[in-house]
Structures are given as structure tokens and as C-alpha cells.
Amino acid sequence: MNDKYKINENVNIMYIDNDKFKTNIITVYFKRPLRREDVTKNSLLPYVLRSSTISYKTKLELDNKLQDLYSSNISVCVEKEDEKHILSFSLSTVSDKYLPESISKEAVNILKEIIFMPNIENNGFIKQYVDIEKNVLAEDIKSEINNKGQYAFAKATELMFKGEPFSIKENGYLEDLETIDEFSLYEYYKEFISTSPIDIVIAGQFDKEDVINYIKAIFDIKINPVKIPDEKLHLKSDFKKKEEKMDITQAKLVLGYSTQISVYDEDYYDFVTFVNILGGGVFSKLFNNVREKHSLCYSISSILQKSKGTIMIASGIEPENKNKAIELINKQIEDMKEGIISPAEFEGAKKYYIHALNTLYDSLQSLSDFYYFQSIRKSPKTIEELIEIMKNIKKEDVQKAAKKCEWEMEYFLTKK
């Protein structure tokens, strides 16, 4: 099902053979360290590349060409994974089998141009397009405020992880944009292309040998890999608290906890299960108690930050119910420390996690992302291995993991 190939020390291919879909996906992932001085350039670069190439000089021409290729789509993603910055380009095409003409080779060529053959003038990108994308990124950064839940979560992250790379914002900073121009960005591009480890995941139905040879020919480039430091666990810290006011109706509460459990520890999956039972879905303690029993909220969930050994719980509530909500939320954690976990909660969380793993097979993009993100960890696991681990999780061990949990952050976004 999955085959791995090395083009060279720093460029890998993974081939996922799957003939049940009508779509094929090729994703090219670039790995960088999450650094304050680079984060904004990383957030800008792929969009500039996506807007103009040697053969397709404007974004309109590029978009029109892709439409002509039966809705072929090349999308860009810039995301924070632990303390790494991952930039990816994803090409999705309808499999030639269902179309009146063959378009896949042409689509891959466009992907190649976007990554390796940008439109350059006087040793720089085209100023107009860099300026446009700078404006777009600026608006994107400013619009964080539009989604109050996301805004609150971002502010809470900054508060809790102050001083750690994890607190760096995924899409960069407004003030950095002033110092970036078409020349400095092109210089950065040259450095980026020659120092970022590359992983290409090919998923779907192809003439396997043909496509792998084709991709190998495109991506056989020399890379002097940038150093990407290992993440450090979040250390126990003093309690941090912050409140912000805005003209809003519903307040957003975010609480943070540390456990000192690292993704390499034996009890890591006990920790994962603890967080699921706590607030991973409709089977969870937070959903059934804070929402259903006490009607305090509509949305509430718990998320873990795996390389940090931390948990964040987020909820939307009536401003005057803050203390009541905090008390109830912490009670769920105290209950778990006492081992008060019902069979329904325990089995529900485990089964849901296994179900989520099994559903990965039904989406090429999800499968590609899963295998890529596993591959950059120190001990990658397959879907089947994770399912086995989850099946064998014991309640006592979940309780042990819960006992390590300590509350250390409160962020509250409330109305004026």
C-alpha cells in the first residue's frame, strides 16, 4: 500500500496506492524550523510562488489553465507543527481514467513551475505581485480577530508559551512585512530551496513507475539541510492569567494545563486518551457535564499540544458564568485523578479515536498528511500500530496520566 523511496539524503517520496478514488493528490512538503526571524517570510513565499511562473505570468493565467485541466487545483498550506514550520503545495487532479483527455502530466508540470520556475526580473520577484501578496497576508494576520474562538485560543497560546518557539504565530507578524521586498524575498527563496528537506507524497491511481520517475527527475536537487532543533517539553510554570474585553455577546474561556509527559514517553498514549475522555467529543466529560447537565455552553473541547505535554480547554460561555465554568471544568479533571471514569466514557473515547484513525483511509489528503507528519517524528507509527496501542490502553494508566495534570493558565475574552 505504501512505498518509500529516497531521491537523495534530503528528498523522499512516499507512494500511496489507492484505486477507489476519482481524484489523485500529489503533495510536496517543505520542512523549516519555526523561527521568529523567518516565520513571516515563510508565510509569504509560497503565495508569491503560486501567483506567477515562467510560463504563466499572472495568477489569472495560472488559475484559468488549472480550470481548463478539469478543475485541477494547486493549493498552498503554511502550518505550525509543534515547533516546525511546514510549507506544502498540494496538486489534486481528477484521474485521467474519468476524463475525455489526459491531463495529469501537464498538471504536474505546472506544480514544477510554481516551485522551481518562478517569474523573476532583475534578480527579484515581480514587485507588483509581492506587494499584492503582502497586502493579502497583512489582512489575513489582522483578521484573526474576526473569529473570537480562534482569537482567544491564539492569545491564550501566546500567554502560556511565552518565550518558547511554540508561541510564535503560524502566519507571521505585521511589522515584519515592512522589511520584506521583492529582492530580499527572492534571496530567501534561493536559500529556502537549497536548504529545506523535501517530502513528496503521491497518492491515488497512477502508472506507478511512470509517475515516480517523473517526480524523481523534477525533485533531484542538492539540499544542504537547515538545522531543525528538537522540541523541548514545556516546563512547569507559575500561574498565568489574563483578561481582555471586546464588544461581544459571548465570552471565550481558555484554560491551560501542563503534564510533563513527552511524546517519547511510555505513557504518551495514556495522556492522549485522558485528553479525549476529558473533552474529545460528545462522549466526553466536558460535553456531558458542562454542556448537557449544566447548560453552560454550546461548544467546549480539550486539545493537547503533543510536543509540549500540555492541554488547552476552550469554551464559549455567558460572561457571568466564568467561575462556575472553571469550577466544573476542573472538577472533571479532579474526577479523573480519582479514577472516576465510567465505562461509557472510557470505551467511548477509545473507540472514537480508533474510528477517526480508520476514516483516514477514506481521504487521500488525510492519508498523505498522516504519513508525512508521522514520518517527521522520531518514532513514526502506522495506522494499524496506533489502533493496537489504543485498544490496549488501561483505565489505571489513564488515571496515572491525569494525576500529572496541573492547572497553570487562564485566559478570558469577555464583553465590555
Add this chain to the structure above:
Amino acid sequence: MYLENKILNEKIYKETLHNNMQVFIMPKKGFNKKYAVFASNYGSNDLEFISPHSKKQIRVNEGIAHFLEHKMFEMPDESNAFDEFAKYGASANAFTNFNMTAYLFSATNGFDESLKHLINYVQTPYFTDENVEKEKGIIAQEIKMYDDNPDWQLFFNSLKAMYKNHPNSIDIAGTVESIYKITKEELYDCYNTFYSPSNMALFIIGDVDIDKTMSLIKSSVSDENMFEGEVIRISPEETDEVAQKYIETSLEVSTPMFCIAFKEKQSDLKEDYPRIKKEIEMDIISQLIFKKGSVLDSKLYNNSLIFSSLQSSYTSAKDYGYITVESESKNIDKVKDLIIEEIENFKKNGANKEAFKRIKKQKLGSFIKTFDSIEQIANLYLSMYFKDENLLEYYDYLNKLKLEDINSRIRKIFDMNQMVLSVVKPKL
């Protein structure tokens, strides 16, 4: 019977049960997930109707269809419907929109048991004064969450601007005031009217055995609430006139947001024309004139008048239709003028032949891609079914579409009298 599309290699088994409930099963070999959605042809717009049981005309409180959806999960033994799904790790949910209420789950394990349970709990209404009261706090929080959501407010205000009497101008979840008036009796009235098997449809998709699944369904459905004929729904009289040309609100946002909407005229809604064909025309028009890849979108983006591509779509049901164009801009007046200018251009000169061909190819590709997402297919199929449309016919209609069809549709929908503008401004 089977509905087929040979080019896509897809087929759907369809059967009407003896109690008039419609069942669809779409086999998808090799997929891990099996998905089922059980829906009622009943949404937030159905506020007034004649009860088929008492023959009385009833007007219910706003937001009741959505409230009912929440309460559906209560079981008579005081447990929650989610509990049974959790036993298998199945992922369950529900949603309500203006015209439909759907209860769904996806399972990689225990599908048969989960399907039985789905049919069971949706056909077991259990509303008490206490459990109705408890839900009010939860739904009030949901409403408030949407009150702070600028995309929702922008869109919803455009509906308020377009519709004077039609329930489109009423929020799906109602208001905090309206939901506090809801009683269990009212919920039962709605349930007994709209949750009759004759008003419901079930769509199953995945690697399933059709015969086994049909047997399971037939042994699980109950016949209660069945009555002859269709529900008489009462809709207030709505003329072509819009309620107001401009509507504005201020929220905590970074950049002003706008939504331009055109309300479809009664004469066009009533024309004898396959609605699916009209929807495809509108979809192509949105793509041609406004969306990514259009000359207009490119011009606005290159001048930093917008920062992400224009969004545009057409929504319709039996008694309404509207097309929207939206984005964010620091200069809404200028963008609005450029959009109107482009529309007038298209009305006068028609669409370009090359562009039309290209967009047809794009729509064909994206239609094919839809078949890789089992949830999307099921939900889309059912919502179209309730409008008497068959999703599988999209392919043929798309291929046969002519440039004249597009140009004629452009002239019909973009009547300036039918236009409204909704704006969300940043708070100062």
C-alpha cells in the same frame, strides 16, 4: 430500482417503503466509512402549517425546527442518543437549515447497530417540560456564538434585506426570546406533522450489502404518524420587492465585509424549467463573472481592493432563489461599482465562448471530485431530492448546456431592482 451514471461508474439503489418513506443506498466499494443520513423535509422556514391530524392551522415559535433537532437526542430512559453511537466509536451529528433537518452518523465499525439506532431514536420523540427547559440555555449560547460571527451576520442580514415576509428573514435557530417560548406541546405538533415517514428520506453510502441493509431498515422503521398526502405548508405572500436596499451592522472585525445579493423574481421561480438546469446555470454564472479565475476577481485582487477571492453562490428551494457575491474590502463603494459594471457588461455583451467552455470543463472536474466524499454526496443528494432533483442528472445537463442558456439566465437574475447590499463594519 437503480439510478445510474455509467461514465462515473456510480449507481444508487432507490426504494419507496410501504409507509412512503424514501430510501437510497449508494454502494462505495473499498471505503472504510459507512455513512447514513436520515432527514426530514422540514426546516426553519416551516413556521405555519395545517396539522394533518387536527386539521387546524398552526403557527409555531421561531427556531423550533432547530430546537426539535436538539431534543431528538433525548431518549425516554433519560439517556442520550449519542451514548449508543459511542459504543461503536461511530461519529454522530445533526443539522438544521431553512428547508431540511438531518440526523447522521459515520461508522467504521458497528454500522448495522448504528443504523438501527439512528432510525430508532429519530422515530422516538421524547419531550418533557424539564428537558425542554434545560435546552434553552444551550441553544441561547449557540445563538450568541452566531451573533458574534461576522460571516453569519453578513449573510443573514442580506436575507433580512431581501425578504419582507418570507421566513428566510428569520434566523434558523430563532432568537433567545422566541426559543424561551417553546413548549413540549408545540414540539410534538411539529414532530407529528413533519416527521411522518412520508416526509422523510434515508440515504446510506459505503461498502454495504444492499439486500441486508434494506431488510434491516424495513424491520426498524415504524409506521406511526403516517397520513395520506403531503403536509399543507403555509407561506406568507412574498412579492418581488426587496425589504430594504441596504443593511449595515458593526462588529469586532478587522476589515469591512460586504455581501451583494440578488433576489430571484416570482416569475422566474414559477417558470416551467428544470430546476437543476437553472442551478447549474447559476453555478457557472458565479464562476464566470465573480469567482477565482474571472477577470473581475483578478482586477479587484490585483488592485488590493479585495484580499481573497470573491465568494459567490446561488441558493434555491421551491419557493425562493438568491445569488450572493461577497468578500472584504476597505473600499466597498468602489468594489460595488466595479461589480455592477461587470454585471452590466455581461448582460449587454453576453459571456465569452472560450471562457464558457473552460468553466464547463472545470465544473465537470469538480463534479467528479465530489464523488470521493461520501458525506458530501449523501447530504447533497438528499437536499436535492427534497426539491425534486436528481444529483446524478447533473452530468448530462452540464454537458448539454449552451451559451444562450447562460446569457438568458444572466439577464433574468441580475435585475437591479432585486439587488441588496449587506455590510459589516468594524467597530470604531
